[in-house]
Amino acid sequence: MAGRLGTVPPGAKANVALDADGLLAALVLSPATYSRNQHFELYRSPNMRSVQRRARVVRGLVRLLLREEEKTVEFSPTETEVVVRVHVPALGLRRTAHLTLLEFELVEFMRARALGERPPSPQRVDQALLRLSGFEP
Numbered sequence: 357m358a359g360r361l362g363t364v365p366p367g368a369k370a371n372v373a374l375d376a377d378g379l380l381a382a383l384v385l386s387p388a389t390y391s392r393n394q395h396f397e398l399y400r401s402p403n404m405r406s407v408q409r410r411a412r413v414v415r416g417l418v419r420l421l422l423r424e425e426e427k428t429v430e431f432s433p434t435e436t437e438v439v440v441r442v443h444v445p446a447l448g449l450r451r452t453a454h455l456t457l458l459e460f461e462l463v464e465f466m467r468a469r470a471l472g473e474r475p476p477s478p479q480r481v482d483q484a485l486l487r488l489s490g491f492e493p
Contacts, residue, residue, distance in 0.1 A: 380411055
């Protein structure tokens with residue numbers, strides 16, 4: 357019986373190492389692209405499970421920033437990361453996230469897209485997705 361297009365036979369090993377940042381960008385922008393059910397072997401790797409968790413953090417932060425409740429948001433950028441602090445008094449919520457520059461760019465891109473605004477130029481995102489495709493920028 358023929359398998360579905362794009363499925364990997366049970367026990368098959370991937371012969372290409374996926375770029376973690378590229379996978380992060382893909383999971384944030386389109387979470388179903390690498391679903392756990394269809395790419396089970398991929399998520400056996402602790403590194404890739406970590407990428408999946410990072411993608412959930414980024415998507416959750418975007419949802420929080422888009423909530424309509426009154427909130428205070430503070431961005432503290434450094435050379436290697438951006439610390440995002442969100443306070444939503446109505447919910448008694450305080451959240452601090454330490455994001456890589458790529459993760460912050462993904463947050464800004466997703467937020468702008470959800471608001472119908474023109475997203476900032478996602479250079480890091482583009483480069484990460486290009487690496488995921490197998491082509492070097």
